[in-house]
Amino acid sequence: MEASARYPPFQLGKSRFEQTTFYGRFRHFLDIIDPRTLFVTESRLKEAVQLLEEFQHGTLPSGVTNEEAIIHPDTNQKIFMPFRMSGYIPFGTPIVVGLLLPNQTLTSTVIWQWLNSRSHNACVNYANRNATKPSSTSKFVQGYLGAVLSAVSIAVGLNVLIQRANQFSPATRLLLQRFVPFPAVAGANICNVILMRHSELEEGIHVLDSNGEVVGSSRIAAKHALLETALTRVVLPMPILVLPPIIVSMLEKTAFLRSRPRMVLPVQSLVCLAAFGLALPLAISLFPQMSEIETWCLEPEIARATASKTVVYNKGL
Structure with missing residues (x-):
């Protein structure tokens, strides 16, 4: 299955799951609480934040897929x-x-x-x-x-x-x-x-x-x-x-x-x-x-x- 079929278009500040339903919020928060994100490296975190900034300013480089863009990064001020x-x-x-x-x-x-x-x-x-x-x-x-x-x-x-x-x-x-x-x-x-x-x-x-x-x-x-x-x-x-x-x-x-x-x-x-x-x-x-x-x-x-x-x-x- 192609990434475009599996992942909807990225929208800044919005989840890829429907938030008006309980099931959609449940799937969204399963991503949020995923303990694997605790082991994201500092360099990978900076890359994700950079992608978000480039998307916000309309300068996203070609070749970046929705699969890459929807990775959940922390905020610029990383939480302990x-x-x-x-x-x-x-x-x-x-x-x-x-x-x-x-x-x-x-x-x-x-x-x-x-x-x-x-x-x-x-x-x-x-x-x-x-x-x-x-x-x-x-x-x-x-x-x-x-x-x-x-x-x-x-x-x-x-x-x-x-x-x-x-x-x-x-x-x-x-x-x-x-x-x-x-x-x-x-x-x-x-x-x-x-x-x-x-x-x-x-x-x-x-x-x-x-x-x-x-x-x-x-x-x-x-x-x-x-x-x-x-x-x-x-x-x-x-x-x-x-x-x-x-x-x-x-x-x-x-x-x-x-x-x-x-x-x-x-x-x-x-x-x-x-x-x-x-x-x-x-x-x-x-x-x-x-x-x-x-x-x-x-x-x-x-x-x-x-x-x-x-x-x-x-x-x-």
């Missing part, structure tokens, strides 16, 4: 490897495994909740935010501390409640403790997104018309962007922190793991990795990255500034 979406699964899975370890102590709960994405997630949220407006370091620190406190408070509080609940047998208590990370992570994820990107609510984010021109900065669009991102952060930990405890508890009853207790951790790690690999593209595919909103819903000055009935904004990842 662990905080890219393509690094989310490989760098996040060990933390998820630690969260789901049985017989957690108060100290281990605090440590894993701090590592779990209150540090990792905070940086991922910040690195993949809508960056049309600069944000200060002090706001990043405030958001980070708020996210850490919320995660640790929820996790420790639930663990204490379970330990003090005398109506539960030791086995039931152990099983319930395995599910504690989900409400802690889901609740903290919401706080994380809001606190780390609070400047967007204060200053607004750029909205663009059908020609890609900036119409203005909208705080209403920022609210929509943060709400959509927060919802994905609630959906994301569901399969990761709910399915592995169920699956592992069932596998622990098998003859294989009963006779090989040392294999429980490797098996749990593989289950977490599989759940993470499925959950991430499903969650971030819920909404398009470039979301659309009707102009009349926005601030009056923005509605007056364009004849477009709808505008788009980057909700971030």
Whole structure:
């Protein structure tokens, strides 16, 4: 099959997959989170960025195919490897495994909740935010501390409640403790997104018309962007922190793991990795990255500034 048949014409800033459908967004984000992009060399990255610049200025050399042009490069300001979406699964899975370890102590709960994405997630949220407006370091620190406190408070509080609940047998208590990370992570994820990107609510984010021109900065669009991102952060930990405890508890009853207790951790790690690999593209595919909103819903000055009935904004990842 020729490349022209397999690859549609390249469009700057647009995906090769249809973004109005969930399946199209799912295929798009499978490319975005592909961990193979972590190993792209600096020279190959510069070549890709150069191709984009030449395409933008209409000076693309002859012989460049759509297959070459649609390679996903990073931005000119490269994101640190662990905080890219393509690094989310490989760098996040060990933390998820630690969260789901049985017989957690108060100290281990605090440590894993701090590592779990209150540090990792905070940086991922910040690195993949809508960056049309600069944000200060002090706001990043405030958001980070708020996210850490919320995660640790929820996790420790639930663990204490379970330990003090005398109506539960030791086995039931152990099983319930395995599910504690989900409400802690889901609740903290919401706080994380809001606190780390609070400047967007204060200053607004750029909205663009059908020609890609900036119409203005909208705080209403920022609210929509943060709400959509927060919802994905609630959906994301569901399969990761709910399915592995169920699956592992069932596998622990098998003859294989009963006779090989040392294999429980490797098996749990593989289950977490599989759940993470499925959950991430499903969650971030819920909404398009470039979301659309009707102009009349926005601030009056923005509605007056364009004849477009709808505008788009980057909700971030």
